Amino acid sequence: MNVHVRTSYAQADRLFPTRSAAFWYGLLGLALLAAPFLLESYYLSQLVFVLIYAIVGIAMNVLSGQAGQISIGHAAFFAIGAYMGAVASNHEIPLPVYLVGAGAFTGLVGYLAGLPALRLHGIYLAIATLAFAFIVEEILARWEAVTNGNEGMMLFEPTVVGQTLGETSFYYLCLLVAVLVLLAAVNITRSPTGRAFLAIRDSETAARSMGIDTARYKTAAFAISAGFTGVAGVLYAHKLSFISPEMFSLLVSIDFVMIIIIGGLLSIRGAIFGAIFMIMSDPLLILMKDELPGLVGGLMGTVGIGGAVADSVQAGLGRVLNAPGLKSLIFGLLIILFIIFEPLGLDGRWLRIKAYLAQFPLYRPATGGRARMYLKSERNR
């Protein structure tokens, strides 16, 4: 078992509480730095998407995981960032300027969007964010002078001080932004702001009685979350080189929420797990479509089921797998299954595995249980 002995408050506060944690994270950092030289182009490209989604996941964690505010309209912030990036880049404004600028502007929009949050709770807030996202999407589609409407916009390659960013440089840019956002989010958790967030999440009444200005921190959570998402939007726009309003629909907002549901609502690491999962899901689905019917057929052959039964099962499987709605079906099922069985997401499962290995053979399955709150009405929060 790992027993951490801490000899000073400063030590307890460190980013990497143990030497082994520092070692493993350091190794991860080196691997990420070396990635362009180790991975093929396709995988590097997927890694860039992972980084972009990780930034959004962290943003969702700050707002929903830490501060407990529901948002199912985050695609709006993503879109605003993306379009600002597109417009700025086409006007030859330097990348660093509009990267930060888009983040700041989106943060401001987030602040404004957070103002209604002061008076709305729970479900009302969720629906208000939904309404907000629809309105933004519609504005982007209609404001053809700036956004080219439903035809979408093309982007030039990103350039920094005159140099075009190739694939590798763009990857490092995304990595840099992701690390900065990660550090900022981790800093929040270790600071009075983070504690104010958790107070607001768990009991606004008590938070106010402890002197926390709930209005200020709620809007701040929205602003920070929106700002991070906006920056991710800029990177996304450059990655795809083309954006249009339908790429930022409600389904994308749901995807974003899925990142933290699958990954783990309460932790930043969870957001990263969730991002990895969401990006890997597409290649996995394709793999499944191609391989699974054959695999099942082979399995049935080994077991001894042959002939017409095997063929019809394979055909049926093939039809289901190739149906257009398959991804939604699987995502929907995953959401439900994760919420029922893995409320803390992949991060929770990871922690339980670590605990199992650390405590073996004394591990008790009930270690990771979750307290249910049947009788506590959330209507009166």
Place this chain on the structure above:
Amino acid sequence: MSYFSVENLSVRFGGLTAVDDVSFDVEEGEVFTIIGPNGAGKTTLFNLISRLYTPTSGTIRFRGEDITRLSAQEIAGRGIARTFQNIELFESASTLQNLLVGRHRHSTTRIWQDLLRTRKVREEEIEHRRAAEHVIDVLRLQRYRDMPIGGLPYGVRKVVEVARALCVGPSLLLLDEPSSGLNVEETDAMAEWILEINRRLKITVLMVEHDMSLVSRVSDRVLALDAGRIMALGTAEEVQGHPDVIAAYLGA
């Protein structure tokens, strides 16, 4: 001028007058207890003072300042902290984190500084930790420091509520039924804590209580409320012997 005073305070919810023209003073350094049968308006009075409710009329003064119109968070900033009858701890966090939230009004760093974790943030974090640990030592919560609140026994959570309020660094501490739900030993311990907080930490205590033995043991003065109105005010024996009070509790 008294340390803390309530003047002609009333609150009406629709047709119900929960607190009716209540006035009393609290001296600095005393333990002042409010008693009364259920539904007398004691917790409502508390909620008015800590500004979770807005009074319909009347004034509340603390150290000469009129605090009637301040918001709940500003009240905490003035040095008034409270506990909650039904425990409003932050269930998903550890004891230490709950206490650190209590320290909030002592932090001077702005949100952007927190994001960047400037030197000021780091220094203040150590300071907050030190102060929280001091409270943990006083209330003997070392065992529970890193445990999430959700898993703690009820008696411990009551103490953590008090600890968190202490971290606010209050001059006036409002305790809402500190012994409710506690057994005899725990109530005993709570009495000791209250005395220690009052005598050693020099904090004025205003509390609501049902347990008469606890009331007699720690209170300097007692106020009896019934149906939102004052029945009696005096020392514990005086109030307990007052005919109106006896009638209210036992039914005339």
Place this chain on the structure above:
Amino acid sequence: MIDFIQQLIGGVALGCVYGLIALGFVLIYKATEVVNFGQGEIMMLGAFLSYTFIVMLGLDYWIGFLLCVIAMAIIGSLMERVVIRPILGYPQFSVVMATIGLGLVLRALAGIIWGTDDLRIETPFSGGVLRVGSLVLAQDSLSIIVATALLCVVLYAFFRFTRVGVAMQATSQNMLAAYYMGIPVKRMFSLIWALAAAVACVAGVLLAPITLVHSNLGFLGIKAFPAAVLGGFGSIPGALAGGVIIGVVESLSGFYLPEGFKDVAAYVVLLAVLLWRPQGLFGSHAVKKV
């Protein structure tokens, strides 16, 4: 003027559909504090089932309608049992997402089972029109309004006069007390979901002739949110009032405002109302008792 009235009626009819879906939201929310984001998809499923009964199996319209409602009621209570029951007591965020997941699953299943083409159902009202002076009113729209009114009367009577209805009200107000009074609370949940699913099915079947049956019908459910929120999530009349308001706003803005405003008009109205009254038009403001 004539145009205005016609648009108004059309808006009211559309609003009734929104109102019926919003009604389902409110029913479930009041009883279990769960907001069923999949309610629109349940309506869609109802429409598809009615297609199966009426067109594919060739049953009489009314029989098919009835069978469909019964089937959806059963499916609704099954959904509650399988998906919602295990997560009762979890934070609202999780439950909301679970219902969104449910909606996704239903939509995908509909696409897989019935395909992605628009399907048409013939009803006794199809194509018929009622002429009042120079007004031309589609019978489909009128049937929606009439049916909604009838349904409301039935529901009112149900909640007011039947034992089950009163028990449901008790459950929604105080779960614990209802338990103590011997009300089988968990069975009430299933019943509420069954009822909400049945109501959604009615909405779907009424809507089918107008919009055709396709798997994106569920998105209409999203429009029903503003309706429910406007109505304050607390009462059935509120849900309907909210629905009608949204329907009328949408219909009129589609007619009088430039293109594109129709879709967002509902949301703009919603945000405006929420900023003015955060608890919705008819909702009540609850303050936590500490």
